[in-house]
Amino acid sequence: MARIILTSVCLLLALAPFSFAADGEGEGKGKGKGSGRPVTTIHRDVAIVGGGAAGSYSAVRLREEFGVTVVVVEKDSKLGGHVNTWVDPATGRGFDAGVQNWIEINNASSFFERFGVAVQPNVRSVLDQHFVDFATGTRLTNYTPPPTADRSAALRRYLAAAEQFLPILEPGWWNFPEPSQIPVDLLLPFRDFAAKHNLTAGIPQIFATTGFGKHNFLDSMTLFLMRSFDFSMARTLLGLEANFVPVSRRNQDLYDAISDFLGPDALTSSTVTDAQRLNGNGGATLEVYNWATGTTTRVVAKKLLFTVAPTEENLKPFDLDGDEKSAFDGLYYSSSVVGIVSHPSLPLNASVVNTPAAxxxxxxxxxxxxxxxxxxxxxxxxxxxxxxIAVGDQTFTKEQARDVIQGSFDRMVAAGTLQQTTPPQDLTFHLLESHGPVSASASKQVVDTGIIQKLNGLQGSRSTWYTGAAWSVHLTTSLWRFTDTVLSRVVASL
Structure with a gap:
């Protein structure tokens, strides 16, 4: 039986006329288009779409550091995006199904302390590993994971090979070269990059940290793989970078505190149903529907900050122009679903790892x-x-994920790897949340057409700025670092 140290980190509308109040903060009533219901109109400097890691952080920074008025529109009933904290009703103990820990980048822990969320160094749990082929449910009897020394050596080689690209990959793509100048290594499928740099012994570790968000891990272009498994993550696994967790072990605590800080400027349970955006300093008008209360808020903002994945569904209300469609149509995604389950047949103090017999x-x-x-x-x-965690392509749904997870368990029972209870019982799902779409990627052909330059070219266009995992490294604190570079540009454009 092998043992492993686990460390995963692990992201309406009637069109309204533009009539800013003289003080920028006027409130008013109107009628929603065709609804007959009153509409509250608010005026803000910046409207933020998405209250996940990037959106919540942006709201705090804009208000506190720059004195900018903000409003956040978040479809979920709470801020926080992918932390997915579940609290056991019997004990009050919190369990994080999404984000597991935070890398100490740019003094990120001080952001927690600002909200009174005490943090501590992450203590890694040591669990027994059971290697099982989930396709058959059979436990592997002849598999040896990479020795620790070999795995670490491979990670050091990855870091050495990747660090040369740091100036063009982080904190964002601001300095990314034209297609003809992109380093060849970045265009390789990751399986070829790994072979070239002798990273084979590191593949299980990189996959365990990153691949759970990528449905095509080995075939992913190295350029995009490095957005998921960035330099800081490699350094963290090698013990060169610190990481931390809340003392409470509830990552949601940070976002609950941010929600309290924002108060009525956090429009949760809400979605944008229509939008009008103008070029230059024309600003943006959004109509935001709250599905919990049935009310509509018209947001008149000088600038729009878009922080969610730029998918067709998320962008539907925003009336894209040709440049925007050209950039966003080139992206594809993975979907992952995280959950918390229980069953008496699962082994305690262990991780049952899906490992093909091959x-x-x-x-x-x-x-x-x-x-x-x-x-x-x-x-x-x-x-x-x-x-x-269940992973599929961008069409993968939460319902499909439940079936995939239950099916994996059922095959282990059928193969005798796990003992079924009497009478038989299914897994109990305490939490199941979608982390999709994630891991924005593009094909080599699309990269060759200059998609990264196209994405950069949208920044500030039509009064809209962008941050989020599709624009930067996927890890939260690395994403915050990129977001700071965007916020300085947003404020300068006001």
């Missing part, structure tokens, strides 16, 4: 399953609960 005895490249897949069942220490 990986035996030490074919580590083959240790990556084909999508859609359940990645693992990982026990939370001192509990009977397990974190699960």
């Amino acid at each position: 990986a035996q005895p030490d074919n580590w490249v083959a240790a990556v399953p084909s999508y859609p897949f359940t990645a693992r069942f990982e026990n939370y220490p001192n509990s009977t609960y397990y974190r699960v």
